[in-house]
Amino acid sequence: MDINTLSINNLSIGYKKGRKVDIILSDINLLAKPGDLIALIGRNGTGKSTLLRTIVNLQSKLTGKISFNNKSFDDYSNSEVSRIVSYVSTSRVIIQNITSFDLVGLGRSVYTNIFGSLTKNDNNIINEALKLVGADNIKHRLVSELSDGERQKIMIARAIGQNTPVIILDEPTAFLDLPNKYEVIKLLKKITHEKNKIIIFSTHDLSIAFNQINNTWFINENKIVSGTINELTENKMLDSLFAGTGIKLM
Amino acid sequence: MKIRNILVFISFILLTAIVFAFNIFGNIPNLSLSSIFYLDFSETQNIVLSEFRIPKAITAILVGAGLSISGVQMQTIFRNPLAGPYILGISSGASLGVAIVIFGASTFFSFVDFSIFGSWLIIIAAWLGSGILLALILMISFRIKDVLTILILGILFGYATSAIVNILQYVSPDSSLKSFFIWTMGSLGSVSKTELNIFIPIIIIGIIISLILSKTLNILMLGEDYARTLGINIFKSRLLIFLSTSLLAGSIAAFCGPIGFIGVTVPHIVRMLFKTSNSFTLQIFSIFIGAIIMLIADIITRISFIEGELPINSITALFGIPIIIYVLINNRKVISV
Numbered sequence: 001m002d003i004n005t006l007s008i009n010n011l012s013i014g015y016k017k018g019r020k021v022d023i024i025l026s027d028i029n030l031l032a033k034p035g036d037l038i039a040l041i042g043r044n045g046t047g048k049s050t051l052l053r054t055i056v057n058l059q060s061k062l063t064g065k066i067s068f069n070n071k072s073f074d075d076y077s078n079s080e081v082s083r084i085v086s087y088v089s090t091s092r093v094i095i096q097n098i099t100s101f102d103l104v105g106l107g108r109s110v111y112t113n114i115f116g117s118l119t120k121n122d123n124n125i126i127n128e129a130l131k132l133v134g135a136d137n138i139k140h141r142l143v144s145e146l147s148d149g150e151r152q153k154i155m156i157a158r159a160i161g162q163n164t165p166v167i168i169l170d171e172p173t174a175f176l177d178l179p180n181k182y183e184v185i186k187l188l189k190k191i192t193h194e195k196n197k198i199i200i201f202s203t204h205d206l207s208i209a210f211n212q213i214n215n216t217w218f219i220n221e222n223k224i225v226s227g228t229i230n231e232l233t234e235n236k237m238l239d240s241l242f243a244g245t246g247i248k249l250m
Numbered sequence: 251m252k253i254r255n256i257l258v259f260i261s262f263i264l265l266t267a268i269v270f271a272f273n274i275f276g277n278i279p280n281l282s283l284s285s286i287f288y289l290d291f292s293e294t295q296n297i298v299l300s301e302f303r304i305p306k307a308i309t310a311i312l313v314g315a316g317l318s319i320s321g322v323q324m325q326t327i328f329r330n331p332l333a334g335p336y337i338l339g340i341s342s343g344a345s346l347g348v349a350i351v352i353f354g355a356s357t358f359f360s361f362v363d364f365s366i367f368g369s370w371l372i373i374i375a376a377w378l379g380s381g382i383l384l385a386l387i388l389m390i391s392f393r394i395k396d397v398l399t400i401l402i403l404g405i406l407f408g409y410a411t412s413a414i415v416n417i418l419q420y421v422s423p424d425s426s427l428k429s430f431f432i433w434t435m436g437s438l439g440s441v442s443k444t445e446l447n448i449f450i451p452i453i454i455i456g457i458i459i460s461l462i463l464s465k466t467l468n469i470l471m472l473g474e475d476y477a478r479t480l481g482i483n484i485f486k487s488r489l490l491i492f493l494s495t496s497l498l499a500g501s502i503a504a505f506c507g508p509i510g511f512i513g514v515t516v517p518h519i520v521r522m523l524f525k526t527s528n529s530f531t532l533q534i535f536s537i538f539i540g541a542i543i544m545l546i547a548d549i550i551t552r553i554s555f556i557e558g559e560l561p562i563n564s565i566t567a568l569f570g571i572p573i574i575i576y577v578l579i580n581n582r583k584v585i586s587v
Binding site: 056057058078079081082083085086087089091093094095096097098102106107109110112114115116162 | 329331462464465468469471472473475476478479480481482483521525526527528530581
């Protein structure tokens with residue numbers, strides 16, 4: 001297998017409540033290679049967030065294997081995993097008195113010493129991340145005073161600062177206006193392209209994302225399939241997104 | 251930026267020293283400036299200084315520093331501006347322990363006459379009380395992931411313990427009621443020189459643990475999901491933070507009674523003054539500002555129209571509440587989660 005590949009084998013995800021096990025998705029087999037920009041799509045409640053949270057190890061998997069570089073995540077330590085995958089969640093981060101620069105700097109904490117002091121190299125990486133997302137001009141502003149779109153860019157820059165080969169984003173375009181949605185997706189494309197990273201993000205904005213992504217993971221009826229947009233349309237897969245709504249794709 | 255912080259640091263050391271001097275030398279009869287300068291005191295002045303003023307001022311510094319630094323920790327871990335060192339029920343646990351000792355002793359050993367503060371029995375009871383409550387919270391924290399639930403549970407435990415304390419008060423004789431009431435008002439003057447030998451190292455250890463946790467605290471500001479994806483072990487860091495807070499706030503409650511509002515207020519003052527979110531900076535300057543405010547509060551308790559001193563807890567409350575109101579009104583954007 002190629003290096004820096006993320007592979008998911010026979011994974012099943014869900015929740016354990018005492019003895020009861022709630023399986024949300026099972027038999028998940030997926031592959032992502034460096035340079036892949038993957039959109040995870042599916043209707044509400046189908047398990048998009050659960051899958052993403054399981055990949056970043058925020059939630060334990062039920063069975064199966066998630067591996068990077070042919071090594072299972074179970075065999076990596078917590079701090080090693082934090083150097084492989086970074087995560088941008090849907091929750092709004094509210095911190096008093098923190099500048100954009102310092103917030104992105106927190107992404108470097110994976111590499112800094114016990115006091116979290118930033119070296120010259122760290123500062124360069126932070127500045128580069130801010131430049132890449134186009135937030136160079138707001139780096140000294142307080143995060144609490146930024147707009148939603150600006151804040152999302154800073155959170156993405158923080159993930160870039162963490163310098164991981166895989167970045168996972170949970171609905172990065174939610175709550176944004178149309179121009180910002182386009183801008184964020186284009187930004188993700190740029191990062192995968194320039195940094196040769198794997199980026200996986202869940203979204204409902206398929207119409208905006210479809211010509212930027214090179215693969216989709218599509219959840220339907222408790223199954224997840226992988227394919228390009230064209231493949232999914234040819235197989236009439238996307239129709240099922242609208243099942244029960246009376247809407248038909250041409 | 252860094253050089254500026256070092257200059258500010260040095261000036262805060264000087265400022266603390268000046269307030270300390272005002273605290274210990276203020277209002278001593280027949281004390282002239284020259285005798286302060288040459289450290290030439292009469293015998294009475296010497297006794298007043300070494301037996302009362304200096305131990306009390308040192309206690310004030312320890313209390314202010316310890317409560318403020320654990321206030322920073324609690325506000326960070328609960329991501330709530332109203333959290334303080336006693337939010338986990340530490341003080342209510344301490345007061346339950348003290349209530350059991352005071353009321354129990356007066357009921358069963360009515361012949362025993364022990365002074366309320368100075369007594370090791372009281373100190374150990376307060377420690378045990380806060381320690382047991384903290385252990386409960388930690389056990390729950392192992393099972394419950396959501397930190398807000400833990401916060402609410404801490405408050406509920408507080409209500410439960412004060413309910414028990416109320417029952418104890420109701421069935422107890424009047425004489426012990428006053429002793430307990432005096433304990434709840436807090437006192438800086440109750441810590442003797444021998445007790446300081448234990449109090450000082452405990453607070454210093456607590457402060458050192460807190461400062462080492464600065465990086466973890468900074469990451470926890472992002473919320474627990476982000477912290478975990480940054481490689482932080484949530485349970486381990488909660489354990490360490492709760493331990494250092496109970497070491498600080500639990501010991502302060504044990505030695506001086508439950509002194510309120512310093513731990514909640516001081517971190518906000520530091521945030522306003524320094525416009526920083528860095529936990530290390532916040533904690534360092536909380537130490538100084540907490541110490542200075544407690545020294546001043548102690549001076550105020552002496553300006554009294556009655557004999558004796560005003561209760562320190564009332565002073566800290568009257569000082570802290572307006573600042574908290576100001577913070578709540580001005581920072582709604584930061585507070586609404």
